[in-house]
Structures are given as C-alpha cells and as structure tokens.
Amino acid sequence: MQLTEYIALINKAVATTKPIEWFAVTTSLLYVLLAGKQQIACWIFAFVSSISYVIISYTTLLYVDALLNSIYAILAIIGWITWKAKADQQPIKKLSWRFHGLIIIGSILLGGLSGYLLDNYTDQVFPYLDAVLFFLSISATWMITKKIIENWLYFIVIDCAMIGIYFNRSLFLSSLLFVLYTIFALKGFFYWRKMLQNNTTN
Numbered sequence: 001m002q003l004t005e006y007i008a009l010i011n012k013a014v015a016t017t018k019p020i021e022w023f024a025v026t027t028s029l030l031y032v033l034l035a036g037k038q039q040i041a042c043w044i045f046a047f048v049s050s051i052s053y054v055i056i057s058y059t060t061l062l063y064v065d066a067l068l069n070s071i072y073a074i075l076a077i078i079g080w081i082t083w084k085a086k087a088d089q090q091p092i093k094k095l096s097w098r099f100h101g102l103i104i105i106g107s108i109l110l111g112g113l114s115g116y117l118l119d120n121y122t123d124q125v126f127p128y129l130d131a132v133l134f135f136l137s138i139s140a141t142w143m144i145t146k147k148i149i150e151n152w153l154y155f156i157v158i159d160c161a162m163i164g165i166y167f168n169r170s171l172f173l174s175s176l177l178f179v180l181y182t183i184f185a186l187k188g189f190f191y192w193r194k195m196l197q198n199n200t201t202n
Contacts, residue, residue: 017173024052025177032181035144036188038195043080047073060169061123064114064130068137075138079145092147092196100150107135126165133158149196152189156182 027049034042050072057065083090111132118127137158143151159181167175 014173016170020052021056021171021173024049024056025173027052028177029180029184032184032188036184036191038147040080040083043076043083046076046079050076056171056174060171061125062130062165062169063122063124064118064127064134068134071138072141075141075145079141082145090147091199092149092192094196095143095148095150103139104136107132107139110135125169129161130165133161147192149189149192152185152192155185156189159185 027045031042031045031049034045050069053069054066054073057063057069111134112128114131114134115128118124118131124130136154140151140154140158143154159178162178163175163182166172166178
C-alpha cells in the first residue's frame with residue numbers, strides 16, 4: 001500500500017467516524033496511558049469508554065464485544081475499588097506459566113463452545129475468534145486489577161486481533177486505536193517489568 005492510499009484511508013476514517021466512536025477512542029487511550037503509569041484515574045476512563053463501546057459493538061453486530069465491554073465496565077469499578085484500597089500495598093507480580101496454560105486452554109474451550117452457539121443462533125460476525133478473545137480479555141482485565149504483569153502480553157495478542165475485526169466492520173478509527181493499544185501494551189509491559197525488577201531487588 002502506497003503513502004497516498006494510507007492518507008486516503010485515514011481521511012476516510014476521519015470522515016466516517018461517529019462522535020461516539022471519537023469519544024470511546026479518546027477515553028480508551030487515556031485509560032491505557034494511565035494504567036501503564038499505575039494511575040488509579042485510569043479506571044474512570046475505562047468505565048466510560050467501555051459503556052461507549054457497548055453501544056458501538058451492538059450496532060455493528062459485535063454482540064460478544066458488547067457483552068465484553070459491559071463486563072469491562074464492571075471490572076473498571078472493581079479495579080478502582082481494589083487499587084484505592086491497596087494503593088500502597090499492591091505490588092506488581094507474576095503468575096506461573098501453568099496458571100497461564102489453564103487460562104489459555106480454558107479460553108479456547110469455552111470460546112469454541114460459545115462460538116458454536118453464536119455461529120448457529122445469531123448473526124454475530126467472527127463468532128469463534130470473538131468468543132475466544134472474550135474469555136482471554138476477561139482474564140487479562142482481571143490480571144490488571146491485580147497488577148499481574150502478564151496482562152500486557154495477553155492484551156498485545158488481543159489488540160492485534162481486534163485491529164482486523166474492527167477494520168472489517170469499517171470502524172477504522174477503532175482499528176487505529178488498537179494499533180496504538182498494541183504499542184502502549186508493549187510499553188506498559190516493559191515499564192511494569194522494570195518496576196517489578198526494582199521491587200525484587202529492594
């Protein structure tokens with residue numbers, strides 16, 4: 001793809017983007033930036049962006065994403081409460097690879113079953129992929145509320161998949177958002193890893 005085609009694509013994204021998607025993208029970016037810096041205010045933006053994406057996802061036949069963002073909104077409240085209660089006592093930590101194996105296998109199995117139901121009883125697009133991402137996303141969001149460093153690795157994989165899904169649904173700005181999400185997730189991982197190493201040596 002040539003530079004002029006990229007520019008044309010960006011112009012199309014700007015021209016066709018609805019106000020609610022602009023709002024959702026802006027608040028989502030603020031959430032990720034603040035979460036990477038361990039700022040509790042991140043959960044406020046997580047909540048409002050999630051509610052916005054419930055509406056966006058439902059109207060573009062991404063029902064699993066609508067449900068996922070509803071759960072994100074609830075987890076944002078839990079994250080706020082957890083971080084506020086343990087602002088000074090909650091260190092960054094790691095989970096065992098065995099635990100991650102259970103999460104991944106469980107997400108694939110549950111996603112496969114859910115994807116089958118969605119494929120046969122709804123007009124959901126990408127039923128199997130979206131269902132697996134649903135369970136991985138819940139696990140990753142739970143991890144970030146507990147300050148588990150591997151959450152960023154999950155989100156890197158999830159974000160890359162979401163780039164394609166949103167692009168397919170002509171949500172170009174949201175697709176671009178997930179490109180930025182991927183970059184921020186990488187930065188968040190390395191920042192948290194540095195903090196974890198500092199905590200370990202002290």
